[in-house]
Amino acid sequence: MHDVEYLSDVGGVMHAVRANPSVDLIISQNDIPGGGSVAIARFVRWEMPAPAKTLPIISLGRDWTPELLLETREAGICEVIAMPTSLMAVQAKLLSAMDGKRPFISTATYRGRCRRRRSSKGYQGPFRRAEDRIAEQLNQAVEKSERRAIRQDQQGERSPPPVPTPGQAAVVQQNAASSAARPRANEVEVEEGGDRQTRAVIDKAFVTTRLIEQLLARLVTTTDSVGQATLNTAVADAEERLINLMALVQMRIEQHGCSAADVERLRIIRKSVDASAESLLRAQLSRLIKSGEDLLSGRAGLSFNMGLAMQARMSYAQFLINLRGGLDMLDGEVKDAVDKAQGIVAQVKEIEAGIMPLPQFETARSSKLPTSERSGPAGR
Structure with missing residues (x-):
């Protein structure tokens, strides 16, 4: 930071931002006189033109309540720092606030960086962030x-349009x-x-x-x-x-x-998407459990790389679970089938890992041969 300006109240910040639209970052105490950092954020987000309204804003303070945190997020403030803090934490917040990867969202009720940094693990739902993407496109236009x-x-x-001739x-x-x-x-x-x-x-x-x-x-x-x-x-x-x-x-x-x-x-x-995902999940788990039980009971032989194949089928089942919205969206019967299938896959992989590796097959064969055969041509 080569040029830093210190201001004592919200009014001073508003005047400085109007006078110098090239400001790169605002760091404010949450209780700065004149309305706090929330007032600064609302002024920047709703009263300043682009690109000044997309300024990264950081609010820091000691007394944070759930209500104040909610109000701060709704005002479009990028990052919050709770005092006391460390230099490493401040650096991480600065980098996050000035990171341009999060799109700027401008809607009728909210203006600020996209707050959705995370989603459910592996969630592949078809409706995630669709409305935000539309708002982002319109805002960019x-x-x-x-x-x-x-x-x-x-x-x-920009010049006035030419006056047409009578013809x-x-x-x-x-x-x-x-x-x-x-x-x-x-x-x-x-x-x-x-x-x-x-x-x-x-x-x-x-x-x-x-x-x-x-x-x-x-x-x-x-x-x-x-x-x-x-x-x-x-x-x-x-x-x-x-x-x-x-x-x-x-x-x-x-x-x-x-x-x-x-x-x-x-x-x-x-x-229909949810019903299809659950139907396919039930069928996949049923086939996986049946083939696994056949292997564990000895009714079917263990093919080469069967553990990897079953793990791949379990990964597809996990994809369907994520598409459905996670395990919490499934009933108890399907949850039990998921646990059972995961246990079977683990047992099959364990059995497969205990089978003699290929390089030892020749040693095993020679150990089972008669003595006369192992002695070679001289002993025959």
């Missing part, structure tokens, strides 16, 4: 437009009317958010959800055992396709965002 206008004003590039007036008026009735492609894209490929994947997921509903309705009215088996296979295939599509949707939303209409459609199919 507004800031880009403001910066372009400021740059044009500084360079003198051109009708053409200009007609073009203006048509352009007003038909928004530009860029404006539509900014308003909607996301991109066409994300929308296409969501469309496929929506269609797959309807297909699952139709297959389940047919399954209820089908009494033939062969027909039921065929429909069950078709439902399982459609459910797996839906899960794969939603995993792709999740990746594209995090990269490109999506429109409010797409978010609403995702909410509609969320129930």
Whole structure:
């Protein structure tokens, strides 16, 4: 820090920020006279134009209550330091506050850095941060437009539109009317958010959800055992396709965002996604437990690398658990099946680890041969 200015109250901070928009960082006591650091944050976030409103703000103090911490976070303050502290802790807070990886969120009720630094371990849900991504895109578009206008004003590039000649007036008026009735492609894209490929994947997921509903309705009215088996296979295939599509949707939303209409459609199919994930999880655990019990009981032989294969199947089951929202979202029966499957996989891997490695096979073979055979050609 090469240039540091010390101020005694909130009013002084407001004046300094207005006079010098190139401020890089604000560090304030939480109880500074004039309203505290919360008042400073609300002024910067809501009254200053871009990019000053995205200033990193740190609040420090001794007396922190849950209510004050909540108010501080809601005001858009990036980091909080509780006194007494250490130099290492202060350094970590400074780096975190000035890190530009967390996007700036601007909504009707909150302005500040994205507070969602963590999520549930391994969570792959299709709706995480979708609304935030849309708000971030709109905010970036507004800031880009403001910066372009400021740059044009500084360079003198913004000049009044030319006055059309009488012969051109009708053409200009007609073009203006048509352009007003038909928004530009860029404006539509900014308003909607996301991109066409994300929308296409969501469309496929929506269609797959309807297909699952139709297959389940047919399954209820089908009494033939062969027909039921065929429909069950078709439902399982459609459910797996839906899960794969939603995993792709999740990746594209995090990269490109999506429109409010797409978010609403995702909410509609969320129930089907949860049901599909749980159905696939039950089937995966059932197959895993059955094959493991066959191995442990001796009904089936232990194939090469079977432990790794079962571990991979258990990893897919864990993916389905995360997609469902974690173990807490499952009922007791499925939780017991998860514990049982994990125990079986551990036992199979333990048995597999105790099998003689390949380099020792020749030694084992020679130890079991008769003495005359081990003595070689001279002893025969």
